[in-house]
Amino acid sequence: MNDPIITVDEVTKRFPGGTKALDGLTLHISRGSIYGLLGPNGAGKTTLIRILATLLRPDSGTVRVAGHDAVRNPAQVRECIGLAGQFAAVDDHLTGRENIAMIGRLYGLTRREATRRATEIVDRIGLTDAAERQVKTYSGGMRRRIDLAASLIGRPQVLFLDEPTTGVDPASRQDLWTLVRDLAAEGTTVLLTTQYLDEADHLADRIAVIDHGCLLTVGTATELKDRTGGAIVELDLPAEQQPMALRTLEPLQANRDPDRDRIVLPAPDGPLTLRHALRLLDHADITPTNVALHRPTLTDVFLALTRNETRDLTGRVA
Ligand SMILES: Nc1ncnc2c1ncn2[C@@H]1O[C@H](COP(=O)(O)OP(=O)(O)OP(=O)(O)O)[C@@H](O)[C@H]1O
Numbered sequence: 396m397n398d399p400i401i402t403v404d405e406v407t408k409r410f411p412g413g414t415k416a417l418d419g420l421t422l423h424i425s426r427g428s429i430y431g432l433l434g435p436n437g438a439g440k441t442t443l444i445r446i447l448a449t450l451l452r453p454d455s456g457t458v459r460v461a462g463h464d465a466v467r468n469p470a471q472v473r474e475c476i477g478l479a480g481q482f483a484a485v486d487d488h489l490t491g492r493e494n495i496a497m498i499g500r501l502y503g504l505t506r507r508e509a510t511r512r513a514t515e516i517v518d519r520i521g522l523t524d525a526a527e528r529q530v531k532t533y534s535g536g537m538r539r540r541i542d543l544a545a546s547l548i549g550r551p552q553v554l555f556l557d558e559p560t561t562g563v564d565p566a567s568r569q570d571l572w573t574l575v576r577d578l579a580a581e582g583t584t585v586l587l588t589t590q591y592l593d594e595a596d597h598l599a600d601r602i603a604v605i606d607h608g609c610l611l612t613v614g615t616a617t618e619l620k621d622r623t624g625g626a627i628v629e630l631d632l633p634a635e636q637q638p639m640a641l642r643t644l645e646p647l648q649a650n651r652d653p654d655r656d657r658i659v660l661p662a663p664d665g666p667l668t669l670r671h672a673l674r675l676l677d678h679a680d681i682t683p684t685n686v687a688l689h690r691p692t693l694t695d696v697f698l699a700l701t702r703n704e705t706r707d708l709t710g711r712v713a
């Protein structure tokens with residue numbers, strides 16, 4: 396990989412009480428890219444971001460951001476980064492614009508420059524109308540957007556966004572995606588965590604999936620989907636017919652997807668597998684109400700990796 400701006404090498408972090416939040420994690424992130432970090436709750440995503448942002452020290456391993464060692468030179472790292480944490484850190488009694496300007500002052504901008512930049516960013520993030528109101532009157536999604544706006548004021552080379560769109564409405568999410576893309580096009584490197592797999596799919600140039608502090612896999616969204624392999628058949632059936640259908644389709648490794656209340660099975664032979672499944676069901680006198688054959692989505696990849704604990708590429712460098 397050419398010119399990584401973030402390198403995480405063999406990083407381990409254990410919390411008091413014994414939780415190993417990071418377990419020898421290695422990731423390399425290219426300059427100017429949008430990098431998605433996925434993993435179930437407790438996987439270690441926020442811990443990694445806090446280490447990269449110099450808020451937490453690793454027990455072992457090395458972390459470099461924009462050419463600086465995060466443990467030995469945290470002050471230099473802080474000059475290059477912006478952070479919007481998982482829980483919006485905003486002052487309720489200030490207005491939106493004042494909150495952003497305050498962070499600008501912490502970055503060493505003059506009062507006038509901080510105010511000018513805050514106004515510019517408020518426009519960019521689409522909160523001009525609300526910017527003069529105290530943040531305590533904001534909705535949850537608006538607070539997140541102000542927090543994200545504040546992370547931009549220092550014109551960071553590297554931006555860490557920990558679940559930037561959690562609780563943000565769909566239209567505002569689209570706006571934030573556009574903003575993140577624009578920032579990356581201007582040369583900012585963005586590391587974001589998300590629980591929305593479509594977000595990673597749309598935004599991220601590369602995606603790493605971690606669990607229990609270990610890397611499970613890394614690649615582009617397409618590479619991850621290809622690695623999960625083949626296609627997937629989905630069948631909708633009335634609830635009372637599902638147990639019988641599952642027994643009938645057992646030879647094809649059918650499973651019930653509880654989230655979507657349907658039966659899914661791998662289709663290594665594509666339409667041939669689908670035809671086979673429908674024949675078996677027909678013999679059992681079962682007719683699905685809907686049938687679909689599709690390529691794996693990022694959700695399928697995520698579930699396959701994190702449910703079955705498949706460690707297909709552990710240790711591979713991003
Ligand atoms: N300050 C702390 N003290 C003790 N344990 C902690 C602390 N912070 C995190 N942990 C533990 O470390 C593990 C990783 O937590 P982390 O917050 O990094 O997960 P995450 O991937 O960000 O999860 P989520 O998706 O829920 O935000 C969890 O088991 C968590 O309980």
Ligand SMILES: [Mg+2]
Binds near residue numbers: 440481
């Ligand atoms: Mg987290």
